[in-house]
Amino acid sequence: MTHNQWQPWPPQDEEFVLPHDLRGPFVREFAPQAAYRHRNSQVASVLYYKNGGHSIITVRGAEHFNKPLMGKPTSVCWIARGQHQVSFQLALPTLGDRAQFRAGADVNWEVRDFYTAAEKRVVDVERMLRPSLEARLRGLSRRYSLDSAQQVDEAIQDELASGRWGDFGAELGLATQVFVRIDLGQAAADHQAQMVAVEKGGVVQEAIDNVTKARIAANMDDAQKLITAGETVQYAHLLASDPGRAAEILGALQQQARDQRQGALDYLTNLINQGVVQRHQIDDQVQALIDYSRTVSTGVFPHGLPQAPTSLPMPPMPLMPPAPPLLPADAPPPVPPAPPADAIPGQGTGVEDDSSPEARR
Structure with missing residues (x-):
């Protein structure tokens, strides 16, 4: 019979034996059909009464808390006595959460408060203590990298021996003693595997880089020729590479x-x-x-075609005199305009012409 497998109530004179792999102190609960008599030394009985009181009975005696004078218990819980142990594995993070330390934990537990263990229904010590244990140890392990497994193990041992773990499990009615050990061999193996993976990744990346450089160098001449040839060859190359386009x-x-x-x-x-x-x-x-x-x-450029960026200025054109009007055939020839008065010798200037007879005289 285990803590989570309910069995028919055995006769009171039948001896009860706790299993070797007991995971928690809460063994079972039942309702007595008659007056209850405690006869088992491996468990303590917690009796509940209708008025809210309770009793704790062991082979060493009984403790009563608000027990009615003539009342009988409505429920009985069996809580395991003695010291027991539960073991499990832990995964503690390293510095920067880059890897994990593998550790083993052994928790020795013993019930100090049977009523609290019955009230909390502590059926699995590992499940109920593991989160608190990991929370305390993660703060230590995150200070060290994977290649410092020895140092983190020593730090954990110092922490467990510091006296700050005396109340660990008290909220469940338990007194505990915790032992944690880092798997140094596994940590060394994980560190070696990590280093090999890093080295292998570096070699692979270097090979990829070399292949990329070689491909670029091989294509350089063709690329230069394609650029020099002009757009026609480029379009032809594109068409040959992808005929579907x-x-x-x-x-x-x-x-x-x-x-x-x-x-x-x-x-x-x-x-x-x-x-x-x-x-x-x-x-x-x-x-x-x-x-x-x-x-x-016309519809695209309603204001005319745009000016060309390299248009030349309009060259200057020479000015030509207006052509004379056409005259009828029988018209007399045009009379040339008279010269200005100052251009006729001897008239209007007040100066005599030396060529006249009077002047020659």
């Missing part, structure tokens, strides 16, 4: 060609509009293309 690549080439032609026509049209290039200098085929370009771009 033929429609996309050819469409891009056609669009690029259309953009280049349109740009050239727009630039030439701009030169004509600025007078840099005369219309008679352009052949009929180019002129037709320019007219078509203007027709298509």
Whole structure:
């Protein structure tokens, strides 16, 4: 019979024996059918009464707390006596939580307060003490790396012997003695495996880097040739590498060609509009293309074609005098305009002309 397997109530004169692998002090609970008599030395009986009182009975005697005078117990709990031990494994983190120390723990326990053990129903000492034990030891183990297993073991032993663990398990009604040992051999093996893994990872990464460098060096000449050859060869290389994108690549080439032609026509049209290039200098085929370009771009450029970034300033044009008006055939010839008065010798100037007869006299 174990702590969590309820068995039929044995006769009171039958001897009861605790199992060797007892995990906790709470053995069983039952309701007595008649007056209860405690006869077993391996357990203590905790009797509960209807009024809230209780009694603790061992082979050494009985203690009563608010026991009714004539009342009988409504429930009886058996709590194991004597000292027992539970053992389990721990995994304690190393510095920075990079690895774990493997440790073994042995907890010697004995019930000091049978009523508390019955109230807390302590059926498994390991399950109920393990979280508190790990919480205390993790603070120590995290100060050391995996290659310092000896130091963390010594630190744990000093901590257990410090006297600060005297109340460990008292909240469950237990008195305990804790022993923890770090598995130094496993720690050394884990550290060696970690170092081998790091070294292997470094070798693998170095090999990957070397392969990457070799691939880049092998492709360098082809890449330079491809760049030097220009866009046509680049598109051809892309088409050969992925024939499934033929429609996309050819469409891009056609669009690029259309953009280049349109740009050239727009630039030439701009030169004509600025007078840099005369219309008679352009052949009929180019002129037709320019007219078509203007027709298509009317909706796109409502204010005219944009100025070319390299347009030249309009050259200065010489000023020509206006042509004379046309006269009828029977009209008399035009009379030349009279010279100004100061241009006729001897008139209006007040100066005599030396060429007149009077002057020669």
